[in-house]
Amino acid sequence: MGKNAINKGENMALLVIDVQKGLFHRPHPIYKAEELLKNINNLVDRSHENAVAVYYIQHANKSSLMEGSEAWEFHPQIQPEEVDTIIHKRYGSAFQETPLGEALSKNNVGTVVITGLVTHGCVRATCLDALRLGYKVILVTDGHSNSNKNATKYIKKWNKTLGRNGAELRMTEEVQFP
Numbered sequence: 001m002g003k004n005a006i007n008k009g010e011n012m013a014l015l016v017i018d019v020q021k022g023l024f025h026r027p028h029p030i031y032k033a034e035e036l037l038k039n040i041n042n043l044v045d046r047s048h049e050n051a052v053a054v055y056y057i058q059h060a061n062k063s064s065l066m067e068g069s070e071a072w073e074f075h076p077q078i079q080p081e082e083v084d085t086i087i088h089k090r091y092g093s094a095f096q097e098t099p100l101g102e103a104l105s106k107n108n109v110g111t112v113v114i115t116g117l118v119t120h121g122c123v124r125a126t127c128l129d130a131l132r133l134g135y136k137v138i139l140v141t142d143g144h145s146n147s148n149k150n151a152t153k154y155i156k157k158w159n160k161t162l163g164r165n166g167a168e169l170r171m172t173e174e175v176q177f178p
Contacts, residue, residue: 008134009108012177014047016040017057017094017116017123019078022064022071023147030117031151032142037077039143039172040115044078050177053107054084057094059122092125095133104135111136113175114167115143120154127162137167140175 019040024030047054056074060067067088080086089098104112112135114127123144130137141159148154163169 008105009110011053011107011109012111012113013053013055013104013107013109014043014113015055015057015094015115015126016044016078017114017126017144018059018118019056019075019116020058020065020071021073021075022069023117024075025071026147028147028149028151030147031145031155033145036143036145037075039140040078042172043113043115043140043143043175046175046177047113048081048083052177053109054080055094055100055103056080056084056086057098057100057116057122057126058086058088060088060090089122092122093129094122094126095129096125101133109135111138113138113140115140117144118146118148119144119151119158120146120148124158124162127167128165131166137162138170138175139163139167140172141169142171 044054059065065072087098087100094100112130127137139162146154159169
């Protein structure tokens with residue numbers, strides 16, 4: 001657990017952050033987009049097989065991801081199922097002014113597995129808030145990305161920084177669901 005972590009609950013949850021169409025249409029493409037989508041879907045499938053809750057986080061803003069627009073929609077390869085929960089947000093952290101914390105608490109979740117977009121934005125903010133709130137955080141090192149021209153540097157930097165802050169770093173195939 002993170003430095004300040006308390007045992008919030010026994011269950012795990014998978015968070016899929018902002019894998020939305022508009023983020024795939026930037027001047028620089030999402031780094032290793034196909035691998036990212038494959039890894040996230042692998043985690044979603046294994047979560048479903050093991051009765052682990054999946055939360056899809058969907059960001060909205062007034063510019064590139066306007067609520068209801070095509071850009072705001074989930075990527076076609078990332079589609080929530082009826083058993084999954086969709087959390088809408090307007091800030092970087094999936095916990096800020098959303099029902100996520102309450103939903104996790106209601107489901108006795110103490111460990112969150114974090115994937116999605118973008119590394120140095122919403123993934124970073126959600127990881128840091130989850131750690132601050134006492135969750136055990138598993139950051140999937142090959143399960144987040146960004147569209148920056150220096151994408152690999154951002155991924156390495158934030159994997160290292162978030163690991164130093166208490167997140168467990170695991171590759172997709174290393175994530176174990178109960």
